[in-house]
Structure formats: structure tokens, C-alpha cells
Amino acid sequence: MKQFSVINTRLPRIDAHAKVTGDAQYAADLSMPNMLYGALLQSPFAHAKILNIDISKTKRLVGVKDIITAKEAGLIKYGVSPARYDETLFCDKKVRYIGDEIAAVAAVDIETALEAVSLIKVDYEPLPVILNVFDAIKEGAPAIHDDFPNNICAEVHQEFGNVEEGFKQSDYIRTDKFVNKKQDGAFLEPQACIAVYDLNENLTLYTSTQSPHYVQRTVAMVLNIPIGKIRVVQPYVGGGFGPKAAANSIELSACLLSKRTGRPVKMGFTREQVFLHSRGRHQFYHELTTGVKKDGTIVALKNTCYLDGGAYASFGIATVYYAGSLLGGPYKLANMKYDGYRVYTNKPACGAQRGHGGVVARAAWEQQLDIIAEELGMDPIEFRLKNIMQRGDVTCNDLNMSSLGMRESLEAVRDGSGWVRKKGKLPKGKGIGVACGFFVSGAGYPIYRSETFHSTAMIKLSEDGGTVDLFTAAAEIGQGSDTILSMIAAEALGVRFEDVKIHSGNTDFGVDLGAYSSRQTLMSGHAVKQAAENVKQQVLEVLSKKLNTPLEDMDIKDGLIIFKKGPVDCSSLKASYIKEHRGWAKFPTESQLTFQEAARIAYLEKGVIVGSGAYKPGELGGKYKGAAVGTSPAYGCSAQIVEVTVDMETGEVTVDNMTDAHDCGLAINRMNVEGQMQGSLSMGLGEALFEEVKFDKKGKIENPTLGEYRIPTALDMPNVNTIIIESNEPNGPFGAKEVGEGAIMPTIPAILNAIYDATGVRIKELPVTAERIYHALKEKEKGKE
Amino acid sequence: MLLLPKFDYYEPKELTEACRLLSETGSKAKIIAGGTDILVNMKKGLISPKVLVSLGRISRLSEVERMNKSITIGSHLIIAKLAEFDLIRKRFSILASAAKVLGSPLVRNRATIGGNIVTARPAADLPPVLMALGAKVKLKSRRSEREVALDDFFIGPGATVIKPDEILTRVIIPETPSYTGGHYIKLGHRKALEIAIVAVASKITLNKPDGVIKDAKIVLSAVAPKAVHAKSAEEVLIGEKPSAKLFEEAASLAMNDCKPITDIRGGVDYRQAMVEILTRRTLSFAWKEAKKGKKQ
């Protein structure tokens, strides 16, 4: 076992004080001298032609400084995947969902801005509204986008092995359907931003985002401003979960309004606008057919999925691939066929959300596997263990499990939950269920085709040698990356955690694709580690010369210089530091030579010590079309066991206990890993039991509030037993890989399987409300009569 | 951003002053108590009163007083306090239990008993238990004062018999006789911050511990435009000896004493079925408590 000084411990987060005291400033808290306020005009129709836009009244309103529509903004198409740039900043000829953007206004205060947009008069000609995937793909359905006459935004057809052959070899085959509902990210902080276009034509955008880098690229492209002139800065961010991983309409509007008015412009979404902008989880209609042998060997899987994508593509192309590729593991499976269709409808666009594309597929399959285990008379855990993949296995779709503590996780939850004692022995109304899952540790490729590095990092030492400034464009969105990256820097450089000062979430600090696909610990971590090692090398090189000691005989640990071959006389260096240091605060008192002294000596020799690091994944598997979605340098995995009580009369579900084991390679900060596990489980619990964006017949959201769109409260969450599994990932920095999303994979199906165990009914539609269980129980009773 | 419309704001220290302000500004003025309903509605643009009169500084309106045959609660008492008062917890435990499941700690620290009544939401938590307890409200205007039984107070969603210049000053709850028990169950999707899908408040009084039911109140919430008595269920109980079978009969009658609708919180069938289950459960619990003989 390696000995670490900083990582693999439990340290409080760097941002803990600022957040707990309310000192942390979020985008909506910021303000600038001379600032204008922007507001959006959004469509009240789900599908309509725009006949005319009349801004004459708005223009006359005192305090209005600018009005922009498609005419002023232009019609440059953007989106997430270059293959599907299907959005323009403002609608030109038609609107495609309630909330589609038509114009923006900048005014001296928010009241005037809101009044101004209300004075814009738009003439619409309503078009037929399509709210359902299956209506959208019907012959003759109106096209929401002219380029996609059948409303199919993207389709995927993949086969690995031979599924028909696989079914022939199977003793038992079953087909099940499964559906969830459209979901919202439900992060606490609604998006907000301030754009400042200065007299030197430099644009700074302060915004609540998961990816400063993608926002910078999109702003550059849509507003035709050179990349180098744009700086995207991320203040504290209150969660993202996916929907904040791409540029949004207020970011682009504020930038354009600031450029045109020469004044800072602030904009923000209301909670309702968060729901309208959406980009949360799709609605998935899965049909899964699985073939197994009598002995429980899984042989083949056929997966068909229709995704309700809403009005624009957003991350949807990746989503439709993930809904297939993420069933390739964690079980040995030789034959897998996938047909996926992502379909346009007149609803807010769906995109990426925690566990991107895989969560519903996983829920559907893990429930089906439970049914199959029961039919075969096998214990669900035994059945899973029989098929489990391990380190070094490669899935049929070429995902390389370079580390995989799946078996260890499953055994850990079995033993940690008392499964053997409980399964099959609980009274009616009480149930226990299990499920597994895995997830990428960073998308293998950027969302745009490029050879770019995925993460760069830079470290600069202060002139007194006492502080290590770490610069990264990685995005801290509440998940803890600032803490993790500081810990990695401290460990790799050999200094104390508190010596590192992190500067993150700013495109001036380098390139980083941002906080999505659970990538930053592994990818940004690699870049930071490299930068730290580079700085360490530079300091030791100077020391080596000064002390006439071979570099290999020295190291830095805990802020001290280590001489591996016995003490070296450093008195002259220490003396010169004290001379340099006169009048300064906090100089080293240790008898040993400290890093601080060494770094000062290095500075006197070389000038500012700066080191950098850069990471992109090496060669990844998969040569087939779509292999770019799902391949990753590493995969995290987890197993969960959930215990529930179901009120057999009302259908109410209470989750009593959750046991979760997650393999994160190596836990950089154990407390943070547990936090991500708890957060994933709570989010999964909400998706399983409550969450659904509801629409009326005209395509209007009926519950755009956190009162009627329910996420779990503290009272809905049971205590969670979190078990960290460490498999030492060869492709991760210090062996680390993801925990942010993988941990949500098993939650929904474990709850579903527990509900079945308690009630004898299988629910194949999310969310599992009390009412749904009640009706299922009634159906079952009827069946018996 | 959701903005509040502009309004004038008054914080009188005397009730008479509050009454004067209301009568002088007429229908343009509104009382603000905790603000947890009215400010939300103002931000949504549903109402835009020109004047808000706060009751926050009229200290008597936050007091609980014991009279000879009743207790009276000042309308400005916050929900969090309702559940804290020993007197309420011991004597009117169903009121305390309803107060505990209203909203969240944040909401309970601001919202008041008066606001919860006057706002007249069909799913509000306090009206059903207060109706089961036979509560009355005291309404005061500049010129008059009257008492109205809560049973006669509500008209429909958001509508009550209160006049624009009247202030609800006190809630009066009669002392409960011996051998009385009660129970309140709120069925929601999650365990806090929840508006009821269905809620039922029941209260029964026995003539002696193993005797017959002397008085019965069953109030159903969220299944009609306002909280309603399950009249036929109440009637079938009176004069009978309590039993599981009797409660089942009452529960099934209660199903037809309401007119639920399907909305985003739940469907008609489910709501109706839950009325039966919750009625049965509240009655069984109330019976257990009533037998103990202690005054509720």
C-alpha cells in the first residue's frame, strides 16, 4: 500500500467556509457599475409561425437601451454536437416549444426590462403541436425542423456479436418495456450571468456554467468574436447535473447586448425559465429482450429505444448513443444489438443529466435481470456474480475495463446490508432489492471533433516559495473539484494541502472541457499532477546544482526536502533565505530544508517558477460508428442494495436503508467520494419516486416549480451506508477514477426490485408514485379473482 | 426574476389602527400575516394590492388564551409555535399534528394560523382539524365584530365569508369532553414540503371508555373545493359502539361524501380510495385515544 500525505484522506472542502457562511458569491449576487438588466421574450406557443415582430412600443419605453431579435443577432446555427447545430439565438420564422426565444431587451433596471419585453408584439400562426414521440414519427406528421422531415433527430443501429444466434443459444428469452418521464436537473441555482464588453473589445462573461470552455467556443462562433478576446469566468456555481454543460440563451444574449450597448448586462433565469431551458433527462421508451441459458449465463440483449428529445438536439446525439452503449457491462455479454431513435417534439429540449443516457436503460435492464433471476430460481446476487466482468475484461462494444471492482462492490453490499439474512424472509410490505451499474470516467472525446487536450493546468510558485498557485479551467460546480485538484497538486508536488491556492473555472487559465461525463478527477487531475511534477523537477534541479547532490537522491514531501542518502548540509541556503526573508511574515523554522526555502532559491536562480501539464486520453477502443460515445480511459462501477417499506393500502413507499459500494479507483478525498455517493442516491431516489415534468395538451409545463416538481427532502432520504472500493485504475492519476455519475446507476432499479420484493408488483413506468403502486396492486388482486 | 409589484406597507401596533387602515383603503388593501401565500401570489401577478397591512406588531394576536370553556388562539400565531404550546399539544393534539406536517421548518416559522385559514386552499392543513374540533373564528372590522363557525366560513378555493375590511383576530376552539380522541393523516408524495393529495381529520367522543359514540367529526381535505364533513359517515357512527366493522362502514360512506377531481397531484379514483383508507385509519386511532379517557 502506497503512503500518501494528502490524498486518500478526509479533508474538509476548500469552499466549505464560504458556502456555509453565505460569503460565496454566485452569478446572481454579482453586480457591476453602470450595469443594464436583460430580459427575454419567449414563445407562448409550442409550435407556430412567426408572422411579424413589432418592437415600436418597446423602443419608446423610457429606460430601454437595446432590443435584439433574429434580425440583429443573425442566424448562425449552434448547438452542442457540430453534426446537429440546430439552434439560432432567436427564432426567425417559427417557434418550436413554449419558451423558445424570440427577443431580448436591455434596460436600466429589471422592472423596465420586463415591461419592455411585454410590449413587443408578435403575430403568430399556430401550427399543429406534437408532444409525443410516436406521433412525431408517424407518416405525414408535420416537420418541426425542415431538415428532418420525419422528426428523427438522430438514429443509431449497432450490433455486436450476433443477437439472433445468441437467442438461438438461449434457454429463456423475455421482453419488457420500460418508460420514464422527462426530468429537470433541479439544481438549486438558476442560471445567471453578467457580460462585460470593454473598450478594448474584450468580452468577459461571468456565468453559472459547467463548462467555461464550451461556452467560450459557442459565444465566439455565434457572435463572431475571436476566442482570445473572450474570457468566461465561473463564480461559485450551485449545481449543474448536465443542463449547464453548454451555452444558453441568456449567456449569448447578454454578450450581444453588452457588445452593442458598451455596458455590462446582467441576465438570469427564473425557476420557470430553468424548466423551459431544460436540457435535462430525456424521456426514454425502452424495449429490452434478453436471452439467458438455464445456468444463468446472459447470452444476448436486444435494446430498442425511442427518446423524446424536445425541440432541439442539445447533447441528444450523445444521449441516444449512451442509451445503448452503457448496457455493454458490467456483465459478460457477447451479443448486443441496439436501435435508438432520438425524436424531435414541441417540448423544451432535453440533454445530458447525471448518468447521461444510461440511467433509464440501466433501470429497465436491472429490473428485467431480476425478473429473469427469479424465473431461473436464482438469487439475484448469485445471478449477477455469475456474469460479472472483472479487471481487464473488454465489453462486446469495446469498452476496456482497465480496472473494475464490480465483484468486490457487489459482495460488499451483500455483506454490508445483511442480504442473506433478509432476502426472501421479510414480511409483506417490506422488501430488499439489488442492482449494479457502471459509468465512464470522462468522455473519451470532446463534443466537437478535435485533437485538443481535454485538460491543461499551470502551477506558479510565489516568490517567497510559500504558496503554490494552481491555475485550471476546470469547473467547480459543487462536486468538489477545487478541493480534489488542490489535493492532487499538493501530493504530487510534496507540499501541504493548505499551501495550494487554486484558481479555477476561467478560460484564461487554460483549456478544460469542464464538469460533465465525470471527467475532471481523472482528466484535470492528470494535467494538475503533471504540472506539479514539472514544478517539483524545476525546484529540485536548482537544488541539485546548489547542493551538488544528484537529483534522483532528493524528493519533496510534506513541504520538506528529503535527502534519500542521508543529510546534506543546507545551512548556506537556509541562511540566504533568512536574509532574503527579513521583515516578512511566516518564515520556516524547521531545521530541515523546506520546500518554501528551496522554491525561493529556485526563484532567485530562474525567475518565476511555472510548470504546466496537459492531458488527453490515449488510444481508445472501438472503430465502429458511434464508438466515440461510451469509450473512456476508465470506468467506475457500483452496486447498491435498497430496503423499502410499502404501505399495501395507500401504495406509499418509504426507503428505509441504502447500502452503496462504489469503485472510484482510489479515493482522493474519502469524504468527497461519500458525498457524491449520497448525492447520487438522493437524486436517483427522486427520479425513482417523484420526478416528472408534466405537460398540458398545448405543451405548457404544468409544474415548473420545486413545489410541484419534487426532489427528495432530507426526510425522504434514509441513512446511507457508503462503502468505498479501490481498484487502482492504471489510467487514472494516483489510480483515481469517477464517482460523480456511476453511483446513480443502480439506485432506481434497486428501489424497483425492492418494491417488487415488498409487494409482488413490477412497476415499469417511472416515477413510482403511491398511486401507481396502488393501481398495480388492484390489478394484481383482480388477476387473482 | 420574479418581482413584487409596488405597494404601501403599514405595521400598526393596535388592532383598531389596523381596522381603520383597512376600512379607509377599501378593497385595495390586504392583510399580510406571514406572507407565505400572499407574497407568492403577488410575485406571480395574481393579485396586486396597493396597500399591505401587517399584523406582526400587534402582540395580542400572537397569544394563546384559556377561557372557561374554550381556548382562543391569536390569528398571528406562527405554525411552528402551535405545535409547541403544551396546552395545544395536550388538549388539541390533532391541531399540533397538523401543524407539524405543514410545509417545512422555514415555512412554519413564518406562516400563521390566520393566514392558513383565510387563504382557503382546498388542501390546507389546519382547516380540516379545526373543523373537526368545532372551531369558530372571530372577525373584526372598524364597526363590528362577529363570530363565524369554521364550518360556515369557507365558500370555495380562495373564497370565504370574510369581508374586505374584516380581520380574523382569534380562533376559538371549545374544550373537548372526556373520552375524546382524534387523528389527522395527510397523504402526500414526499415526507415534507407537501400539499396533501388527500387528508382526513377525525374526532370521536365516547360516553364512557367502553361505551358508544356520542359525537363524531370526520373532515375530508383536498377532495372538494373546500374541506368538507363526511356527513353520512359521521351520522352512522353516532350512538353506535365502536368496532373495526363500524369504522369500515363509515369509511366507505365517506368516499361518497366528497367530490375529488383529477389534477397534477392525483387522480379521482385514487383520491376516493384514499378517503376510505384514511378515514378508517384516523377513526381507529381516535378510538384508541378516546378509550384512554384523558381529555384531549
Ligand SMILES: Cc1cc2nc3c(=O)[nH]c(=O)nc-3n(C[C@H](O)[C@H](O)[C@H](O)COP(=O)(O)OP(=O)(O)OC[C@H]3O[C@@H](n4cnc5c(N)ncnc54)[C@H](O)[C@@H]3O)c2cc1C
Ligand atoms: C413552500 C410552501 C409550502 C407550503 N406548504 C403548505 C402545507 O404543507 N400546508 C398548508 O396548509 N399550506 C402550505 N403552504 C401555504 C401557506 O404557507 C399557508 O397557507 C400559511 O398558513 C399562510 O399563512 P401566512 O401567515 O403566511 O398568510 P399570508 O400569506 O400572510 O396571507 C394569506 C392570505 O390570508 C389573508 N390574511 C392573513 N391573515 C389574515 C387575518 N388575520 N385576517 C384577514 N386576512 C388575513 C391575507 O390577506 C392573504 O390573503 C405552503 C406555502 C409555501 C410557500
